Each structure stands twice: as C-alpha cells, then as structure tokens.
Amino acid sequence: MVTLGDYLLVSALLFTIGFAGAMLRRNIIVILMSLELMLNAANLSLVAFSRFHVDRAGLPNYNAQVFVFFIITVAAAEVAVGLALIVALYRSRQTTHVEDLTGLKF
Amino acid sequence: MMAPWLFWIFALLMLIFGAAVVINRNPVASALSLVVSFLGLSALFISLDAFFIGIIQILVYAGAVMVLFLFIIMLLDLRAEKLRRINWIASAGGIVVALAFFIQVSYVVGHLKAASQGFPPLPKSTGDDVRNIGLLLFTNYNLPFQIIGVLVLVATVGVIVLSRKESR
Numbered sequence: 001m002v003t004l005g006d007y008l009l010v011s012a013l014l015f016t017i018g019f020a021g022a023m024l025r026r027n028i029i030v031i032l033m034s035l036e037l038m039l040n041a042a043n044l045s046l047v048a049f050s051r052f053h054v055d056r057a058g059l060p061n062y063n064a065q066v067f068v069f070f071i072i073t074v075a076a077a078e079v080a081v082g083l084a085l086i087v088a089l090y091r092s093r094q095t096t097h098v099e100d101l102t103g104l105k106f
Numbered sequence: 107m108m109a110p111w112l113f114w115i116f117a118l119l120m121l122i123f124g125a126a127v128v129i130n131r132n133p134v135a136s137a138l139s140l141v142v143s144f145l146g147l148s149a150l151f152i153s154l155d156a157f158f159i160g161i162i163q164i165l166v167y168a169g170a171v172m173v174l175f176l177f178i179i180m181l182l183d184l185r186a187e188k189l190r191r192i193n194w195i196a197s198a199g200g201i202v203v204a205l206a207f208f209i210q211v212s213y214v215v216g217h218l219k220a221a222s223q224g225f226p227p228l229p230k231s232t233g234d235d236v237r238n239i240g241l242l243l244f245t246n247y248n249l250p251f252q253i254i255g256v257l258v259l260v261a262t263v264g265v266i267v268l269s270r271k272e273s274r
Contacts, residue, residue, distance in 0.1 A: 002113045005221030007150070010117045012211035014124055014147075016204045021128035023200025026190070029133050029179060033140050036171070037124055040147055043159075051154040051225055058229035060155060062238050066247050068159050069239065072166055073254050077261035079171050083178045084268040090182050099190075 007048035015041035028089070028096045032082050039075045043068045113153055120146030133184050137175040141168050155228060158236045 018037030025031055050064035090096060123146065126139035144167040151160035215221045243251050 001224045002110050003222055003224050005215045005218065006113070006117075007154070008215045008218075008221060009212060010121065010150075012208055012215070013121055015211075016208040017121065017124045017128060019207060020200055020204040023204065024197055025128060027133060027184075029175065029184070030127070030136050033127050033136055033175065036140065036167075037127065037143070040144065040163075043163075044147060044150060047151055047154050047156045047159055051156065052220065052223075054226045054228060059238065060228070060235075062235070062242050063246075065156055065159055065235070065239055066242050068156075069162065069243070070247075070250065070254055072159075072162055073258065076166050076171060077258055079174060080265050081261050081268070083174055084265040087178060087181070088268050096182065096184060 004048055004052050008045055011041045011044040011048070014038075014044065026098050028086055028098060029083075031098070032079065032086075036075060036079065039071060043071055046071075113150070116146045116149040116153070119143075120150065133179045134176065137172060137179060140175070141172045144168065154225075156235065158239050 015038050018034045018041060021034030021037065022031050025034065046064045046068050050061045050068075053061040055061065086096060089101070093101065095101065120143050123139045123143035127136045127143065130136045130139060144163060148160040148163035148167075151157075151163060
C-alpha cells in the first residue's frame with residue numbers, strides 16, 4: 001500500500017535534488033531548471049495532502065489543487081522573465097556562468 | 107489509486123531524471139531530462155486522482171517551458187561547459203545543507219501519524235475534477251485568479267521590454 005509518507009518522502013527527495021542543483025551548478029540556465037524542480041516538489045506534496053483529506057461528499061480537498069494551478073502559472077511566468085533576463089545578460093556579458101558575473105559583489 | 111509498483115516506477119523515473127538535470131554537463135540534455143522528470147511527476151498527480159493538474163503539468167512544462175528552455179539554449183549556442191576549478195567548500199556546503207533539509211523532512215514525516223496511513227478511497231468518481239476546480243476558481247478564488255491574470259500580463263510586457271534591443 002502506498003502511504004501519504006511515501007509521497008512526502010519522494011517530494012522531499014525531489015526538492016533536495018533541486019536544492020543541490022541550485023547550490024552546486026554554475027550555469028544560470030541549469031539553476032533556473034533546478035528552481036522548477038523545487039516548485040514542482042512542493043506541488044507534489046500539496047496534491048498528496050489534497051487527496052488525503054477526503055471531505056464528507058467523498059471529494060478530495062480542491063483548495064490545494066487550485067493552489068497548485070496558481071503555482072504552475074507563476075512558475076511559467078517566472079521562467080519567461082528569467083530567460084529574458086538571461087538573454088539580456090548574455091548580450092552584455094557573453095556568459096551564463098555565475099562566477100563570471102561579479103558586478104554586484106561587495 | 108494506482109497499483110503500488112506503478113507508483114514506485116514513476117517516482118524512480120522522476121527522481122533519476124531529476125538527478126540527471128543536475129548531473130548533466132550539457133544544458134540541452136538537462137532540459138530534456140527535466141521534461142522526462144515532469145512526465146513522471148504528472149503520472150504521480152494522476153495516481154492521486156488529480157487529472158486536471160496532471161494534464162496541465164504536461165501541457166505547461168512539456169509544451170511551453172521546455173520549448174522556451176531549448177529555444178534559449180540554442181539561441182545562445184551554449185556548449186557543454188568546460189571543467190573549471192571546482193570550489194570545494196561551496197560544493198560541500200551545498201550538499202550538507204541539502205542533506206540536512208532531507209533528514210529534517212524525513213524525521214518529521216517519520217513522526218507524523220497520518221504519514222503511515224494509506225489514502226482513503228473516493229466513493230465518487232473524480233472524473234469531473236475540472237468542473238470542481240473551475241467552480242472554486244471562479245467563486246472563492248475569483249480575485250486571486252484575476253490577479254494572476256494581471257501578473258501574466260506584467261510578465262509578458264516585462265519580457266518584451268527586457269528582450270528589446272537597446273537604442274543607444
């Protein structure tokens with residue numbers, strides 16, 4: 001039997017992979033992909049909790065699924081803006097490597 | 107609900123390709139692994155009877171986000187990155203923080219009573235969950251829905267402003 005804990009652990013593992021990617025990788029595009037992984041790990045645990053709380057009418061709790069819908073919309077907008085920023089950055093610096101971008105370093 | 111072995115297959119698929127996103131040196135391979143990982147994730151959504159979210163996941167990520175990523179990677183003509191001197195302290199710090207997070211979450215899940223229970227069966231079929239989500243979206247969440255619309259508009263305008271050639 002698959003339990004709620006299995007879904008939560010899988011979601012935590014996916015978040016950990018995304019977090020490690022955001023910390024370890026030095027390519028901005030791959031960092032953006034790792035952010036997407038983290039957002040979707042949060043979505044998985046939201047949907048698992050939504051399915052776990054069945055109300056009296058026998059339906060899952062749809063509030064969480066509306067939240068996931070909003071998160072997906074915001075994530076798509078974030079990717080579009082992030083990639084536009086990367087293109088603007090590449091135009092002025094010819095790099096996507098974070099260690100070459102030290103203009104804001106104190 | 108799905109059979110347990112299907113859950114483990116899709117979870118493994120998602121995690122292996124999620125790790126491949128981080129491990130691959132070539133950004134194109136990372137983007138394609140990201141799509142396979144999200145396909146596994148949407149299968150998990152469908153295993154939780156969230157059909158609408160599963161379909162939206164495939165449409166948005168495999169349809170829109172992956173195309174954007176690949177388009178930008180090929181526009182910038184990024185090669186596989188060369189090996190550079192690795193900052194070992196930063197890498198070790200990243201791995202330690204990530205592992206600490208995972209250990210914390212697994213400790214909490216291990217002590218959660220609900221975590222060892224299975225999912226209660228649904229008496230009704232949820233084949234019309236699009237209708238239920240839509241009802242919620244246009245009644246209780248009407249204002250956030252409109253704000254999201256404004257957000258997408260602002261993002262569109264922002265992307266156009268950012269990607270315009272500067273006239274000097």
